[in-house]
Amino acid sequence: RRVLGSSGINAEYGDEAQLIFSINPLKGIEYLQDNGIVTARPDDIALYLHSSKKLKKEELCTYLVNHRRDVLDEFIQLEDYTNQAVLPNVLRNFLQNFPARHCKLSQEDLGLLLQKFSARYVHCNPTPGLSRETVYNICFSLMLLGADLTHPLIKNKMSKREFIRNTRHVTPEVDQD
Numbered sequence: 001r002r003v004l005g006s007s008g009i010n011a012e013y014g015d016e017a018q019l020i021f022s023i024n025p026l027k028g029i030e031y032l033q034d035n036g037i038v039t040a041r042p043d044d045i046a047l048y049l050h051s052s053k054k055l056k057k058e059e060l061c062t063y064l065v066n067h068r069r070d071v072l073d074e075f076i077q078l079e080d081y082t083n084q085a086v087l088p089n090v091l092r093n094f095l096q097n098f099p100a101r102h103c104k105l106s107q108e109d110l111g112l113l114l115q116k117f118s119a120r121y122v123h124c125n126p127t128p129g130l131s132r133e134t135v136y137n138i139c140f141s142l143m144l145l146g147a148d149l150t151h152p153l154i155k156n157k158m159s160k161r162e163f164i165r166n167t168r169h170v171t172p173e174v175d176q177d
Contacts, residue, residue: 022056025063046074057096061103065113076116081124090121091139114139141167 017037021028029045032038038048049060049071064072084090094117098105105113118135130138145163147154158166 018052018054021063022059025059026067028059029063042068042070043074045071046078050075050078057099058103061098061105065098065103065105065109069112073116076120079120079124081121083125085125085128087121087135087138088142091117091142110143114143138167 017028017032017035020031029038032045032048033040038044045068049055049064064075079094081090095113098113103109114136115132118132118139121135122130122132141163145158
């Protein structure tokens with residue numbers, strides 16, 4: 001008798017798939033498809049990846065960014081940022097799925113992730129009236145601030161006033177107060 005896990009799939013297959021995925025994401029997805037757990041449809045794969053909490057983030061990132069950008073699109077659509085107004089917190093949570101140090105993200109990859117995140121954030125929160133470009137610029141500025149504050153070779157850290165002044169130039173539609 002087979003036991004179903006919390007995600008509704010056979011626990012034996014799920015554990016095996018997660019192990020294979022952590023070694024080779026492409027083989028892990030192939031295993032899931034061969035055992036009828038997911039289909040080849042990007043939305044089906046994305047739903048499995050989004051609901052599987054035990055997958056290694058590094059391998060998830062590598063699979064989504066380097067191998068299956070169509071699945072990445074569907075994966076991001078599963079994120080719900082409705083009524084989450086504190087953009088730095090939402091961005092931090094999003095980026096936890098894509099650990100840059102371990103994924104070897106290029107600048108282009110990071111830009112793509114921020115574009116997709118910005119589009120989804122604006123879709124979920126239309127009332128503040130921010131454009132995708134503005135959210136993208138704020139996110140990029142926040143990432144630069146984080147690098148500035150945490151990098152050991154940067155001795156003169158950016159002040160709050162300097163950050164606001166620098167960000168204001170790329171976010172003209174944001175209230176200056």
